[in-house]
Amino acid sequence: YVGDFRKGMKVLLDGQPCEMLSVEFKKPGKGQAVYTTRIRNLLNGKTYDIKYRSGDSLESADIRNSDGIYSYFDGTDYIFLDNESFEQVGLSGEVCGYQMKFIPENTECGLLYWNGQLIGVTPPKHIVLEVTYTEPAAKGDTATNVTKAATVDVGGEVQVPAFIAQGNRIKIDTESGTYIERVND
Template sequence: MIQSNDLRSGMSILHEGNLYQVLDTSQNKTAQRQMIIKAKVKNMRTGSVVELTFIGGDKLQPAHIDKRDMQFLYDAGEAIVFMDEESYEQIEIPKSQLEWELNFMKENSIVTVVFYESEVLGVNLPEKISLEVTEAEPAVKGDTATNAQKNAKLETGFDIRVPLFIEQGQIVIVNTTDGKYAGREQKR
């Protein structure tokens, strides 16, 4: 057990049957009252973010989260199949659990799969990922207003806004948290 005073960003706890990851905490101590701890937490099963309030000294149950690097093997229709590269064990994760992540994953890529005991919670992607542009609108000459952008489609099928100089076949860097263009890879 851990005390509520010891909560830190990144910790995982089990509270009222829910599995949470702590995003941020704040403590409020007044002269005549007990310390109040407010924790902004993310439900690791649903993805929703809520704020929990604890009194200083409350006992909380830590949750041991296991992370394993796995290879994205193939799309099996309703699920995505991943393989542990060390044990060659394969698991299936329903597509409904990976809607956002599928925009940035391509076959044979390595991702971090998150487990709690034997339950698969989801996939952690790197903050930025490189993907090829498969379709890009032509740039209109003279359309050079500040930060002018055009539509493009990535190899995963994800639509993104990119600067006018990006062309089909180029590799762009995409931020996986908001799905926005973050730069382009330089040619080697």
């Protein structure tokens, strides 16, 4: 039922597995309560904003979670080693999304299966990477929230504060691809 909708819940929408990214409850002065949801199709990565009234329901998707290790990128697919079956499984770059740009090889990830097919990957929420290239900070550029682009050792690009220099290690939120903090080892 709609009242049970939660962020992260896996449901079937038009026969395809989807994940709820957000759920908002609104109760107007008159009429029925409305739940506004943002749902991502786990097969093609598309997101949809859908409104449901109280009393509506969706079928839950039978998703199996497994642990795996990211092995390598072969040019089109990301290849993972399933820790339970010890099989290599691949998933296209479009389905994996931009978050894989921040994941180094041999990183543990969650694998999502639906009907025996790999349909999604859950990388670690945060990852620490080294900055391999960034422009030096301009002298006198001390205004608040000044950012610049930085390339990390696995090739991804992230916006960082002006004080970050080449060689610094930074923590990145893999879900949004944003800088969190500088890490001092």
